[in-house]
Amino acid sequence: MLSKRWKDSRAELQRIVLPEDTNVIGGLYGGRLVEWIDNIASIVAFKHANGPALTGSIDSLFFLSPIRMGDIVRMESRINYVTRTTMEVQTDVFTEDVSTGKPRVTTQAYLTYVAIDGKGKPKEVPGLILETDDDRKRFKEGEARSVARKETLAKVRLESGYSKSS
Secondary structure, three states: OOEHHHHHHEEEEEOOHHHEEEEOOEEHHHHHHHHHHHHHHHHHHHHHHHOEEEEEEEEEEEOOOOEEOEEEEEEEEEEEOOOEEEEEEEEEEEEEEEEEEEEEEEEEEEEEEEEEEOOEOOOOOOEEEEOOOOHHHHHHHHHHHHHHHHHHHHHHHHHHHOOOOO
């Protein structure tokens, strides 16, 4: 299977925050933003996997500053790390001051997707071509997060009594 560059599957999306997106104090619903993040990150995963992928986890989701009604929201999403069947996608969210054009970071999230075949079973994904020092740094950091996610998943399964045969 051929490897791909992160640039081949990246995605960017802009939205304006409308009244139906906000809570009673005029801020963007956190759940709405999570929906938008999962959507754009899914696009990246689909493009990298050359087909469908399912959300395996959402972690390290940090709301760094508020997003208000009327704000322009820009999301940038990219692959950082891949295993045989999974992909870690980073999504950064910004708002823009329309009078100055200056962006402000509001949210950062890491999501993991599992590529699936036509029967819903995990399938192999292309490798990731690491062209720059930044690519290699992101991959190494993604690998560390992957190990931590697996440990956390094993702990949650044990504590909940979940087994794959249930």
